[in-house]
Amino acid sequence: MEITRTLPITHKYGLHARASTKFAEVAQQFRAAVFLARAGASDGEVDGKSVLGILTLGIELGHEIVLRVEGDDAEAAIAALEELVRADFHGV
Amino acid sequence: MRPMELKKGIAVSPGIVIREAFILDSEEIRIPERFIEKEQIEEESARLEAAIAESENRLDQDIAQLGSKIQINTQILEIHRQLVGDAVLKNEILIGIQENQYTAEHSVSRVLNKYIKKFERMDSQIISERVHDLYDVEKLILTTLLGSRVEHLDSLEREVVLVARNLTPAQTAKLDATWVKGFATDIGGKTSHTAIMAKALGIPAVVGLENISTTVVGGDTLIIDGFRGVVLINPDARTLADYRDKEANLVKLRQRLRKDVALPSETVDGYPIELFANIELIKEVHALANLNTAGIGLFRTEFIHLQNPRSGEEGHFQHYQATLKEIGQLPVTFRTLDLGADKGDGGRGPWVEENPFLGCRSIRYCFEHPDLFRDQLRALLRASAHGSVRIMLPMVGAIAELDRALNMLDQVKEDLRNDGIAFDENVPVGVMVEIPSLAMIADLIAPRVDFFSVGTNDLTQYTLAVDRGNENVASLFDPGHPAVLRLLQQTLRAGEAAGIPVSLCGEMGSEPLYVPLLIGLGFRNLSVSPTSIPEVKRLIRTIKVYECKALAKRCLAHTDGLAITAELKDWVSDKLPPSMRF
Numbered sequence: 001m002e003i004t005r006t007l008p009i010t011h012k013y014g015l016h017a018r019a020s021t022k023f024a025e026v027a028q029q030f031r032a033a034v035f036l037a038r039a040g041a042s043d044g045e046v047d048g049k050s051v052l053g054i055l056t057l058g059i060e061l062g063h064e065i066v067l068r069v070e071g072d073d074a075e076a077a078i079a080a081l082e083e084l085v086r087a088d089f090h091g092v
Numbered sequence: 093m094r095p096m097e098l099k100k101g102i103a104v105s106p107g108i109v110i111r112e113a114f115i116l117d118s119e120e121i122r123i124p125e126r127f128i129e130k131e132q133i134e135e136e137s138a139r140l141e142a143a144i145a146e147s148e149n150r151l152d153q154d155i156a157q158l159g160s161k162i163q164i165n166t167q168i169l170e171i172h173r174q175l176v177g178d179a180v181l182k183n184e185i186l187i188g189i190q191e192n193q194y195t196a197e198h199s200v201s202r203v204l205n206k207y208i209k210k211f212e213r214m215d216s217q218i219i220s221e222r223v224h225d226l227y228d229v230e231k232l233i234l235t236t237l238l239g240s241r242v243e244h245l246d247s248l249e250r251e252v253v254l255v256a257r258n259l260t261p262a263q264t265a266k267l268d269a270t271w272v273k274g275f276a277t278d279i280g281g282k283t284s285h286t287a288i289m290a291k292a293l294g295i296p297a298v299v300g301l302e303n304i305s306t307t308v309v310g311g312d313t314l315i316i317d318g319f320r321g322v323v324l325i326n327p328d329a330r331t332l333a334d335y336r337d338k339e340a341n342l343v344k345l346r347q348r349l350r351k352d353v354a355l356p357s358e359t360v361d362g363y364p365i366e367l368f369a370n371i372e373l374i375k376e377v378h379a380l381a382n383l384n385t386a387g388i389g390l391f392r393t394e395f396i397h398l399q400n401p402r403s404g405e406e407g408h409f410q411h412y413q414a415t416l417k418e419i420g421q422l423p424v425t426f427r428t429l430d431l432g433a434d435k436g437d438g439g440r441g442p443w444v445e446e447n448p449f450l451g452c453r454s455i456r457y458c459f460e461h462p463d464l465f466r467d468q469l470r471a472l473l474r475a476s477a478h479g480s481v482r483i484m485l486p487m488v489g490a491i492a493e494l495d496r497a498l499n500m501l502d503q504v505k506e507d508l509r510n511d512g513i514a515f516d517e518n519v520p521v522g523v524m525v526e527i528p529s530l531a532m533i534a535d536l537i538a539p540r541v542d543f544f545s546v547g548t549n550d551l552t553q554y555t556l557a558v559d560r561g562n563e564n565v566a567s568l569f570d571p572g573h574p575a576v577l578r579l580l581q582q583t584l585r586a587g588e589a590a591g592i593p594v595s596l597c598g599e600m601g602s603e604p605l606y607v608p609l610l611i612g613l614g615f616r617n618l619s620v621s622p623t624s625i626p627e628v629k630r631l632i633r634t635i636k637v638y639e640c641k642a643l644a645k646r647c648l649a650h651t652d653g654l655a656i657t658a659e660l661k662d663w664v665s666d667k668l669p670p671s672m673r674f
Contacts, residue, residue, distance in 0.1 A: 016218045017225065018167055021174045050180035051171070052207060058216040092167075 001074045005067045006039055011088040014060035017051075018092040024051040026084050032071025034081070039064035048081075096328045099301050102280070102566060103321030104287035107296030108339045109274040110332070113312045113325075114252035115305060116259075123234075124310045126198040128189070136189050140182075140196040143237040147176045150232070168225070175229045181207075197237050204230040248272070253314050257305045259286040269293050269375070274316040276304050276323045281559075281566040282599065290318075291602070292372035294623035298323050300566065349626035353384050357629050361636045365611060367629060368425075368619035370597055374411055376622055377418045383626070387422035387480070389545065389619025390597040391415065393468065394429050408471035416479030423480040425545065425619075426472055427524065428497075429464065430486045432457040449559065454487030455497060462500070469504045476516035483519060484545055489527040494540060524597075526550035531579035534586035544587050545619070548598025552576050571600045572660065573653040577613070581648070584614045595619055604631050604668070605660050611637060612644030634668060 011019055027034040027049045034048030038057050045068065046053030059065060065085070069078045084090070115123060128136050151173040158166050175181065181203065188199030204226055211223045253274035254267070264285070273295055280286045280299030290297030296318025308314065308325055315324040315335050324331060358364045368389025369380055374396075380388070396403050396411045403411075415424060432445075432453030445451040458465035475481050483501070488494050501521065508515055522543035525531050531551065534544065548571050553560045555575050558568045570576070580596075587594035595617035600606045602624035610618065611632075620628050643663050647656045 013218050014216065017171050017222045021171050024174055024178075047180050050178050051174040052178045053180050055219055055222065056207070056210055056214075058214045058219055060216050060218075 001072065002068065002070045003074050003078045004069075005078060005082060007065050007067060007082060007085045009059055009061060009063050009065060009085070012061055014063065015054055015057065015065070017055065019089040020051045020054040022089045022092055023054060023081065023084060024049050026080055027077070029080070030069075030071070030073050030077035032069045032074040032077045034077060035068040035070070037066045037068075039066050095326070096331065097307070097325040099276075099304055099307070099323045099325070101276070101298040101301035101304070101321050101323065102282060103297075103318050104280070104282050104284070104299050105275075105290035105295065105297040105318050107274075107294070107318045108315070108335060108342055109253060109296050109318075110313065110315050110327075110335055110339060111251050111253045111273050113255050113276075113308045113310065113314045114248070114272075115308060115310050116254055116256035123195070123197040123201060124238075125195050126306075126309055128193050128195055130193065133190055133193065136196050137186055139237065140185060140189060140199070143196065143233055144176060144182060147232050147236045148173065150236070151176060171222075171225055172229055172232070175225065176232065197234055200230060200233050200237070253316055255305050255308050255314070258284075259289065264289045269295075269373075274314075274318070275299070276301055276308075276314065276316055278302055278305050281562065281569060284560065287599075288621075289372060291599075291621040291623055292370070292376060294621075346626075349630060350382070352630060352633075353382070353626050355629070355633065357384075357386075357632055359611070359632055359635050359637050359640075361638065363611075363616070363637045365615075365632050366595075366617045367625055367632075368595070368597075368617070369622045369625065370619050371415075371622070374415060377415050380419065380622060383622055385422070385622075385625060386617075388415070388419060388424040389595055389617070390484070391424055391426045392430065393426055394431050397429055397431065397464075405467040405471045405474075408468050409474050412471060412475035412481070413478050416475060416481070419479070421480060423482055425482040425484050425522070426475075427484045427486050428455070428468055428472075429458055430454045449553070455485055455493060456487065459493075459496065465500065466504055469501055470508065473501075473504060473508055473515040473519065474513060476519045477514040481516065481519055482543065483521045484524055484543075485521070486524040486547070487527060487550075488523045488537075489529045491533070491536060491540070494523060494537065498540075522592075525579075525583050526554070528555045528579060531583050534583045535589065538586045538590035538592055541592065543592050544583055544594040546580060546583055546594065546596045546598060548576070548580075548596060548600040551579060551598070552600075555579060570653040570657070571598070571603075571606060572609070572647070572656040574648070574650065574656065577609075577648060577656070580610075580613055588614075593617060602628055604628075605657075605664060607631055608635050608640045608663065608667075609644055609647055609660060611635065612640030612642070612647075631668070639667070 009015065035045040036048040036054060037045045038059055043057065046057060067081060151169055155166050155169045184203045185199045188194040188202055189196060208223055208226050211220050211226060214220045248268055248271040251271050251273050253276060254272050255276050257278045258280060259275060259277060275286055275290050275297035277286050277299045278301055284299060286297060286299050296316045298316055298318060298321050301323060304323060312325055313327065315327050357367045366386040368387050369385045370390040371377060371388050372392050372395060396408055400407060432448060432451065452460055472481060472483055485497050520542035522541050522545060523537060524547045525544050526547035530537060549560060552569060552571045556568060556573055558565050560569050584594050596610060596615050597619035601610060601618040602620035607628060647659055650656045650659060
């Protein structure tokens with residue numbers, strides 16, 4: 001199963017180191033492959049389980065991310081990741 | 093053994109040295125080998141996997157130990173833990189081992205450096221500031237891989253020549269001059285930091301070698317020929333014997349020059365030319381006693397700060413006082429902190445400017461960090477009670493900037509008076525003439541200061557808009573350009589009209605090609621690196637001022653730099669004995 005979702009980043013510091021770490025940690029809990037891109041950017045997707053990859057996107061407050069999840073537990077994965085992003089990474 | 097290889101670069105510090113290569117990688121960790129054989133790929137991959145697993149373990153233990161005691165610290169460790177365990181990262185490192193036959197260490201360093209560069213270029217400052225986390229991760233994996241084989245620059249125990257992409261002041265501040273006998277770097281130009289350091293240490297250096305740091309393998313024998321700008325990797329027996337002879341002859345020549353050093357610094361027709369020393373490191377001061385100098389014409393204070401950004405007033409004062417004690421009654425011109433641009437920012441983390449040489453450097457940086465500047469001014473004034481102190485302000489470009497610095501100095505003086513602390517009320521304050529705008533208004537500035545000192549490196553770079561460290565344009569860097577000569581002349585005239593001394597402390601003053609011209613223009617006061625003093629003095633003692641004046645007049649009549657260089661070269665080969673040519 002493949003699910004794609006576009007989400008706004010509302011965290012003050014964007015996907016900074018701690019937020020990216022949190023994101024990768026959550027993504028790693030699922031079997032599904034997780035991909036992340038910056039909406040409207042030409043850099044393409046990075047592995048959402050790689051904090052290094054996420055950081056290279058340089059996502060800041062006000063950017064939108066395109067989240068693509070592929071695998072048998074994709075639904076659970078997207079739910080967990082969307083919750084994390086909408087909750088501003090739980091205050092990290 | 094691999095065959096001999098010759099690399100051509102830019103000669104920046106004369107001399108010849110034959111030693112084993114020490115390759116400086118990131119974080120000053122030396123990577124002993126860069127390549128493996130095909131049969132070792134599997135073993136090397138396993139070594140990497142084990143090192144990453146061990147690094148992860150170490151971080152897990154650290155995180156568990158710290159627990160929730162110090163939240164910030166574990167957060168950073170958790171970021172490191174994620175980075176070390178990053179599958180994308182590991183994969184890229186493995187590809188380097190398997191496809192390019194890199195050693196695990198070399199592959200780690202290459203991959204992480206790729207990301208470091210990427211991070212540094214990113215618009216988001218929050219992310220570009222994470223670069224030091226990548227350095228930490230690189231260091232952790234490398235030290236785990238190397239185990240007890242880790243060798244640090246500051247714990248060397250044999251003589252080597254340093255090979256690096258580039259040398260930063262933070263790195264050179266740490267190196268032990270007892271063991272480092274030469275530099276060879278990929279980038280840099282005649283007036284780069286590497287060049288200045290090499291001259292300060294009196295060791296040969298060749299820069300702009302493009303890829304020496306990736307060509308040389310640890311343990312290779314290197315010949316650095318700082319006269320011809322050549323580096324020979326693994327020389328054959330004949331070349332080696334040849335260079336051993338040259339090295340021995342050079343030692344003899346240096347000894348002869350040293351003997352003449354006690355003679356007065358004056359021209360054949362009796363004009364005294366005062367020779368001062370440019371000092372980079374405190375440890376150089378001691379050796380000045382044997383050089384018969386007129387004092388220190390440029391004391392670069394930023395290295396005190398780079399070695400310890402928290403030196404504060406007391407740390408600076410200790411250094412100044414020790415210097416004054418060592419030098420006795422002779423004057424010392426202390427240049428206030430020249431940070432920024434190529435000199436790092438002393439611990440504030442990576443902070444990238446689009447155009448650092450036109451950015452917040454030097455006096456501008458000091459205005460941005462008034463506490464730092466005030467601490468230094470206080471230390472300098474306090475030191476002025478213990479010897480002959482002169483204060484020199486760098487990178488001043490306008491009267492408003494000069495006034496601002498002088499006001500701060502007045503405030504600090506007032507504070508000291510209130511605190512009852514002794515200082516020299518008449519401590520001379522001068523400016524460094526290194527921005528063309530200042531040279532052009534030298535007549536307006538001169539009445540407000542006690543001296544001028546021309547910094548020809550920056551003056552040339554800013555006048556000609558040539559980055560002195562960029563090898564693509566380094567050949568355009570020409571201190572003999574008519575525009576530079578006119579600015580020098582203008583500065584000298586303004587100084588003369590106001591009755592203040594004008595000295596010169598740039599590299600130009602130690603280049604035999606330019607010394608006769610400078611004397612002809614009117615300079616009677618040069619500050620050069622200590623290692624250049626014997627040679628410059630010998631040169632001064634072979635020339636006549638009236639001939640230099642005629643030379644300067646001819647040079648000023650030329651319309652371009654090439655003609656001036658040709659004129660100077662002609663003069664030198666005509667007037668100077670062969671041993672003084674270069």
